[in-house]
Amino acid sequence: MLEAIQLRKEYGSNVALKGLDLKVGAGEIYCMLGANGAGKTTTVNCFLGFIQPTGGQALINGIDVQQQPLETKKCIAYIPENVMLYRNMTGLENLRYFSKLGGHDYDEAKYRSLLDECGLQREAVEQNIDGYSKGMRQKVGIAIALAKQARAILLDEPTSGLDPKSSNEFSELLLDLKSTGVAILMVTHDLFRAKQTGTRLGIMRRGELVREMNSDQVSHAEVEQIYLEEMKY
Amino acid sequence: MIRDIARKEFICLIRDGRFKWAIVIMLLLLMTSFLTGYQRYQSLHSIQEASQARDNEQWLSQDKKNPHTAAHFGNYAYKPQGTLAFFDNGIGNYAGSVVWLEAHKTNFAQNRPAQDNGAVSRFGDLTPAMTLQVLLPLLIVLMGFSAFAGERESGTLRQVMSLGVSSRTLLLGKLLGTSAAVGLVALPAILIGVGVLTFGLPGDNAQVGQRGLLLLLFYLLYALAFLFLTLGVSAVARTAKGALIALIGFWAMATFILPKAAADISKMVTPTPTYSEFYHLARQTSLEGMKGAKGLLALPQGRHIETARRQLLKQYKVASVRDLPIYWVAYSMQIIEDRDYAIYQKFLGQLRETFFRQQAVQDRFGLLSPLIPLRSLSMATSGTGLVDQERFNQTVQDFRIGMIRQMNNELIENTTMKDPLYIAGEEVFGKVKPYRYNPPTLSESFEGQRMNLVLLAAWCALMAAFAFAAVRRLRAQ
Structure with a gap:
C-alpha cells in the first residue's frame, strides 16, 4: 500500500507539494492527473526516495521511505516515462540483470515468458537495446516490474509515446496486476486511459490534490470536463 | 549482487567500441614496451658482459710495464643491470653505468643514453613501467568516467536505484x-613479465621473486587509487x-x-654543482688543503708530502730519499x-647527500600525485634507483683506490730511488681482481622509501574513502 501523509516539498520559495494526503490500497489503480509542474512526478520521486520531502511522510506498506529507503524499494517497482536500458545488452540480458538487482532470479524460460507476456516480439528478445523503439523499451520495463513481483508499482506517464495498440496492451497488463492485489499509482496526462484503467482518479494543481473521484462514477466526458475546469484556476 | x-559492467565495457x-x-x-625493454636489457647486458670481459683481459694482457704506468693504462668498471631493469x-639513462678507473683521477660514471639521444628522450623511454605509470590511469579514466555520471545521464541509474540496490553495492x-576490464590489459602484461623474469633474462637481482611481487602490489595500489578516484x-x-x-585534468x-x-x-631547492665546478673545487682543495680537516689533509699538498717525507726518513733513519729501501716517488x-x-670522498659524499635531498624534496610532491611515490618505489624495487646507483659509484671508487694502491705498492716495495726500474x-x-658489483638487498634498496610506501597506501585509502563518501550521496538524477 502507498500512503502520503501531509507530504510537502519545497525548492526554495517554490512549493512543489503542499501537504499531500493520499492512499493507494491493494488492488487499486490510482491515476494522478494534472498539468506539468503540478507535483505529480515529485510525488513519485518522494515514494522512490529520490528526493527528500521537506515535511510529512511517504509510506510504502507502512514503512517510511526516508527511514528505510532500501527496504521500501524492495516492495515497489517503477516504470518511468522513458524506460532506459543498457544499449550494449539485449532485452533478455537487461531483464535478467534488473531482475537480479531486484532480488529475483529465474531460469531463461521464465524471462522469455515475461517478455512474451509484455508483448515484446520474440525476435527482439535477443537484439541489442540499441535497435529498440520506445514502446519496446517500455515493454521490457514492464517485464522488469513483473519480474520483481512488487506489491506496489509507481508509473510515471508510462504510456506516453506508445502507439494505441501498445497502450491498450499495457492497460490490460495493469488490470491483470490489479486483480492480483498490487497497489498502483500512475501519473498520466492520458485522461482516456486513466478513466479506462484507474480505480480512482486524482487531479493535482500547484502541489495540491484538488479533486478525487471514483472512475466508475464518472464518464469519459465528465472526467475531461472536470479536468479542464480544474485547470482553469 | 555485486x-x-x-x-x-564488464560486458557493457567490452562491447563498447571505444573500449x-x-x-x-x-x-x-604494453607489448612494445616489454619488447623494447627486453631488447634494451639484452643488448646492454651482452655489451657490458663482453666489454667487461674484454677490458679485464686487456688489463691482464697489457704489455709488460711499470705497475704505475699500468695503473694509468687503467680499466673499466661496469654496473650490471638487475633483471628488473627491463621493466x-x-x-x-641519466646516471651512467661505466666508470673509467685510472691513476690520479676520480671519474664519474659515463654511458648515459640521455646524453646521446635527442630531446625526445626527455619524455623517458617506453618501458613497461612508464606505460603502466602514465597510460594505465588514462585507461582507467576512459573506462570508468561514465560509470555513474553516464548512467545518470542515460536514466539507467534511476532505474537501478529504484530497485533498492545500495550505493555501496553499486560501487x-x-x-x-x-577492474576486470582493466585486468584484460594488465593480465597479459603480468604474464609476460613473469615469463621474461622466469625464463628470458640473464643477470640477477637480489630476491627477484619478492621484488616482482612487490612491484605487482605497488602497481595494484596505484591502479586502485585511480579506480576509486x-x-x-x-x-x-x-x-x-x-x-x-576533471579526471583528464588530474x-x-x-x-x-x-x-x-x-x-x-x-x-x-638543493642545487648541484656543475661538472667543472665540482672538479675545480676538489682540485683546489687537494692543492691547498681541506678546511676544517684534522691532520695532514688540512695542509697544502706540498707540505703534506714534505711532512710525510720527513716522517719516512725518520722512520728509516736515513738522511735522503735516495737512501730509502723503498721507492720514494711511488710512495x-x-x-x-x-x-x-x-x-x-668528502665531496662525493656531499654530492650524494644533495641527490638524496633532491629525492626527498621530490618525494614530498607525492602528497599531490600518486605517481611520485609509485615511481620511487618502482625504481627502488627494480634496483634502478638512487640507492643502487650510489652504491655502484661508491664501490667503484673503493675499487679504484685499491687497484691503484696495489700497483703503487708493487713499485714501492720492489724498487728504490737508486734502482727504479721495475x-x-x-x-x-x-x-x-676484476670489479664485481654486488647489488643492494631488498631492504637496502628500500632505504628512505618508508614515506613513499605510506603515501601510496594513503592515496589508495583516501581515494577509496572519497569514492564511498561520493556514492553515499549518489543522486539518481
Whole structure:
C-alpha cells in the first residue's frame, strides 16, 4: 500500500507539494492527473526516495521511505516515462540483470515468458537495446516490474509515446496486476486511459490534490470536463 | 549482487567500441614496451658482459710495464643491470653505468643514453613501467568516467536505484567490473613479465621473486587509487563530460606536470654543482688543503708530502730519499692518491647527500600525485634507483683506490730511488681482481622509501574513502 501523509516539498520559495494526503490500497489503480509542474512526478520521486520531502511522510506498506529507503524499494517497482536500458545488452540480458538487482532470479524460460507476456516480439528478445523503439523499451520495463513481483508499482506517464495498440496492451497488463492485489499509482496526462484503467482518479494543481473521484462514477466526458475546469484556476 | 553488477559492467565495457580501441592501443603499447625493454636489457647486458670481459683481459694482457704506468693504462668498471631493469630502467639513462678507473683521477660514471639521444628522450623511454605509470590511469579514466555520471545521464541509474540496490553495492560492483576490464590489459602484461623474469633474462637481482611481487602490489595500489578516484568523480559529477574533463585534468597534472615540477623545484631547492665546478673545487682543495680537516689533509699538498717525507726518513733513519729501501716517488704518488681519495670522498659524499635531498624534496610532491611515490618505489624495487646507483659509484671508487694502491705498492716495495726500474707482467696485474658489483638487498634498496610506501597506501585509502563518501550521496538524477 502507498500512503502520503501531509507530504510537502519545497525548492526554495517554490512549493512543489503542499501537504499531500493520499492512499493507494491493494488492488487499486490510482491515476494522478494534472498539468506539468503540478507535483505529480515529485510525488513519485518522494515514494522512490529520490528526493527528500521537506515535511510529512511517504509510506510504502507502512514503512517510511526516508527511514528505510532500501527496504521500501524492495516492495515497489517503477516504470518511468522513458524506460532506459543498457544499449550494449539485449532485452533478455537487461531483464535478467534488473531482475537480479531486484532480488529475483529465474531460469531463461521464465524471462522469455515475461517478455512474451509484455508483448515484446520474440525476435527482439535477443537484439541489442540499441535497435529498440520506445514502446519496446517500455515493454521490457514492464517485464522488469513483473519480474520483481512488487506489491506496489509507481508509473510515471508510462504510456506516453506508445502507439494505441501498445497502450491498450499495457492497460490490460495493469488490470491483470490489479486483480492480483498490487497497489498502483500512475501519473498520466492520458485522461482516456486513466478513466479506462484507474480505480480512482486524482487531479493535482500547484502541489495540491484538488479533486478525487471514483472512475466508475464518472464518464469519459465528465472526467475531461472536470479536468479542464480544474485547470482553469 | 555485486557479482551481477560487476558482470554487467564488464560486458557493457567490452562491447563498447571505444573500449575495444583503447584496449588494443594499450595492449600494443604494453607489448612494445616489454619488447623494447627486453631488447634494451639484452643488448646492454651482452655489451657490458663482453666489454667487461674484454677490458679485464686487456688489463691482464697489457704489455709488460711499470705497475704505475699500468695503473694509468687503467680499466673499466661496469654496473650490471638487475633483471628488473627491463621493466623499469629508473635513473639509468641519466646516471651512467661505466666508470673509467685510472691513476690520479676520480671519474664519474659515463654511458648515459640521455646524453646521446635527442630531446625526445626527455619524455623517458617506453618501458613497461612508464606505460603502466602514465597510460594505465588514462585507461582507467576512459573506462570508468561514465560509470555513474553516464548512467545518470542515460536514466539507467534511476532505474537501478529504484530497485533498492545500495550505493555501496553499486560501487563495489562497478569497481570489480571495471577492474576486470582493466585486468584484460594488465593480465597479459603480468604474464609476460613473469615469463621474461622466469625464463628470458640473464643477470640477477637480489630476491627477484619478492621484488616482482612487490612491484605487482605497488602497481595494484596505484591502479586502485585511480579506480576509486574515477568512480568517485563519476558519482559526484553532474555529467559524464564533466567527470571526464576533471579526471583528464588530474591525470595530466599527476603524471606529467607535477613530476616535472617536482624535479625542477628539487634542483632549485638543493642545487648541484656543475661538472667543472665540482672538479675545480676538489682540485683546489687537494692543492691547498681541506678546511676544517684534522691532520695532514688540512695542509697544502706540498707540505703534506714534505711532512710525510720527513716522517719516512725518520722512520728509516736515513738522511735522503735516495737512501730509502723503498721507492720514494711511488710512495709520494700514493700519498697524493690517498689524499685525493679522502677529499673526493668528502665531496662525493656531499654530492650524494644533495641527490638524496633532491629525492626527498621530490618525494614530498607525492602528497599531490600518486605517481611520485609509485615511481620511487618502482625504481627502488627494480634496483634502478638512487640507492643502487650510489652504491655502484661508491664501490667503484673503493675499487679504484685499491687497484691503484696495489700497483703503487708493487713499485714501492720492489724498487728504490737508486734502482727504479721495475717491469711487471700479468702475474702482477692479476693481483687486481676484476670489479664485481654486488647489488643492494631488498631492504637496502628500500632505504628512505618508508614515506613513499605510506603515501601510496594513503592515496589508495583516501581515494577509496572519497569514492564511498561520493556514492553515499549518489543522486539518481
